[in-house]
Amino acid sequence: MNSGKSLKEFQEKLTTSRRIVALVGAGLSVSSGLPTFRGSQGLWKNFNMIDLATPDAFYIDPGLVWQFYSWRRYNALQARPNKGHVALAKLSELDGIEYITISQNVDGLQRRAGHNKDNLYEIHGSIFELRCTSFMCNFVAKDNFKHPLTPALQGTEQEYDVKSRKRSLHEEDASISPQFKPIKELSEEELPQCPVCKDGSLLRPGVVWFGEPLPLGPIDQVDNFIEDEDVDLVLVIGTSGTVYPANSYVDRIRAKGGSVAVFNTDIDQEILDGKVSKTWGFKGDAAVLLPLTLKPLIGEL
Numbered sequence: 082m083n084s085g086k087s088l089k090e091f092q093e094k095l096t097t098s099r100r101i102v103a104l105v106g107a108g109l110s111v112s113s114g115l116p117t118f119r120g121s122q123g124l125w126k127n128f129n130m131i132d133l134a135t136p137d138a139f140y141i142d143p144g145l146v147w148q149f150y151s152w153r154r155y156n157a158l159q160a161r162p163n164k165g166h167v168a169l170a171k172l173s174e175l176d177g178i179e180y181i182t183i184s185q186n187v188d189g190l191q192r193r194a195g196h197n198k199d200n201l202y203e204i205h206g207s208i209f210e211l212r213c214t215s216f217m218c219n220f221v222a223k224d225n226f227k228h229p230l231t232p233a234l235q236g237t238e239q240e241y242d243v244k245s246r247k248r249s250l251h252e253e254d255a256s257i258s259p260q261f262k263p264i265k266e267l268s269e270e271e272l273p274q275c276p277v278c279k280d281g282s283l284l285r286p287g288v289v290w291f292g293e294p295l296p297l298g299p300i301d302q303v304d305n306f307i308e309d310e311d312v313d314l315v316l317v318i319g320t321s322g323t324v325y326p327a328n329s330y331v332d333r334i335r336a337k338g339g340s341v342a343v344f345n346t347d348i349d350q351e352i353l354d355g356k357v358s359k360t361w362g363f364k365g366d367a368a369v370l371l372p373l374t375l376k377p378l379i380g381e382l
């Protein structure tokens with residue numbers, strides 16, 4: 082958190098802004114207990130997560146990829162929306178401002194926090210959306226929170242075998258590393274199937290995989306919101322904002338005179354020092370900072 086002066090300045094801007102955008106990344110879900118995709122937590126059972134989140138991986142071994150997503154769905158269902166998610170949900174329901182949240186997260190926590198669905202754009206999709214893989218079919222199921230999705234996926238979300246070991250006083254026993262649960266070989270019949278297609282087409286997670294385009298509809302709507310009229314303020318939350326298209330949103334809003342407020346555990350020193358014009362930095366946990374800084378608009382949570 083930086084000085085009280087800049088908090089006051091930020092809140093003056095906040096309360097006089099008519100059009101506000103929040104751009105949200107994985108950092109917001111960290112305090113709900115969900116790891117970020119990259120970094121040291123980027124492995125699942127010795128697979129690089131980035132290798133599993135591709136159309137090729139699904140084509141080669143849909144059973145493996147579904148077990149990975151079953152694990153992610155399970156973890157997200159165990160997690161709860163935090164006060165940062167709730168703060169944005171409050172913003173989304175306010176009268177008197179025009180507001181959108183652009184979320185790069187697929188964990189569904191922002192929806193579960195009660196965010197208005199009309200101004201929430203999940204530009205990377207959601208692990209709780211299911212889509213048919215057939216080109217001939219456009220079946221989509223949103224907000225499917227069932228777990229496990231099929232009987233064969235039961236238990237596959239457990240990362241490690243929990244072996245019942247006798248309690249021992251010997252220290253070396255405590256250091257035995259846990260064994261990964263083996264990955265099951267699952268046939269396509271055992272995986273989620275489209276309820277509409279007669280030929281048993283597979284369903285896939287409704288997320289944007291590496292190498293896939295972003296969904297045109299939401300991207301168009303976000304573009305329109307940013308281009309139609311000037312945005313007064315963009316809140317950049319739990320994301321470095323350096324990946325396309327997130328970086329372009331911030332750049333475009335700034336270029337048209339909008340102000341920027343960054344909420345992250347890692348912020349450029351120049352921003353923290355107040356050397357970047359019309360930009361505030363609030364360093365720390367967004368789940369703590371958002372309720373505090375947005376209080377003049379959303380009240381006490």
Ligand SMILES: [Zn+2]
Nearest residue numbers: 213218275278
């Ligand atoms: Zn289908």
